[in-house]
Amino acid sequence: MAVTFPSVRRLKNASEAEVERITQILCAAFHDDPFDKILLGGDMSLDILLNRSGVKAGLIGGQVYIAQVGPEISDIAGVAIWYPPGTKSMSTKEERDNSGWNEFWNAISEEHRTWWTSIYIPAGRRLSEESGLGLDFSRNAWNLRIFSVAPEHQGKGLGRALFKLVDDIAASEGKSIILKTTNDLDIMIYKRLGCDVCNDVEIENKFSEARVTLMVKKHRSL
Numbered sequence: 001m002a003v004t005f006p007s008v009r010r011l012k013n014a015s016e017a018e019v020e021r022i023t024q025i026l027c028a029a030f031h032d033d034p035f036d037k038i039l040l041g042g043d044m045s046l047d048i049l050l051n052r053s054g055v056k057a058g059l060i061g062g063q064v065y066i067a068q069v070g071p072e073i074s075d076i077a078g079v080a081i082w083y084p085p086g087t088k089s090m091s092t093k094e095e096r097d098n099s100g101w102n103e104f105w106n107a108i109s110e111e112h113r114t115w116w117t118s119i120y121i122p123a124g125r126r127l128s129e130e131s132g133l134g135l136d137f138s139r140n141a142w143n144l145r146i147f148s149v150a151p152e153h154q155g156k157g158l159g160r161a162l163f164k165l166v167d168d169i170a171a172s173e174g175k176s177i178i179l180k181t182t183n184d185l186d187i188m189i190y191k192r193l194g195c196d197v198c199n200d201v202e203i204e205n206k207f208s209e210a211r212v213t214l215m216v217k218k219h220r221s222l
Helices: 016-030 034-039 044-061 093-098 101-107 110-129 135-139 158-173 184-192
Strands: 007-011 063-068 076-083 142-149 177-181 196-204 209-217
Touching: 007 158, 016 044, 016 063, 016 076, 016 142, 034 044, 034 196, 034 209, 044 063, 044 076, 044 093, 044 101, 044 142, 063 158, 076 158, 093 101, 110 135, 110 196, 110 209, 142 158, 158 177, 177 184, 184 196, 184 209
Parallel strands: 142 177
Antiparallel strands: 007 063, 063 076, 076 142, 177 209, 196 209
16 A cells, blocks of 8 residues: 555664654754753754764653655654553663663763762652652553754644654553643643643753653543
């Protein structure tokens, strides 16, 4: 059966060219994001390592969905990386060893690694703990880890279609959706998709500052 475009689908056994196209989309989308500046320790040249590791980790331990507007790899226009209930990003040695995460980790300074482990990661835990949702909620929910549509393809419904694909799965399973975002526009978009704000926390270092917002969409348990 011929594929009609635009299409949204799960990407399995991705080629290196597909990984690089998705990485390109993420780098373009987040290059001027203050939160990325925080995570990268001010060195925006490292965005390709961080974003590529997120894509490869998703292919190993999560599920990667793409929106495509034509048959070529260059026609990939959006991506959503989800972790199903019971899984978590970078939680396995296989993900860390084979995604390129270690390459990114070794590229940042020792001072910035200390910031990650002593400030950023604990702040993420606090964000979840103080939301009142409980650890079981997070473990049993679909976690939207990375979500982006190429700037030239935004406003065409591709992001909504990407979100809906897994939202429908979550609803059929009686599972909720949990995600984090860092800007007011995204909060507005996710609210339109049925998500609610649960908590937020300020994240900062000497390079920039940002507010991380935790959002959920609850589906009735089966």
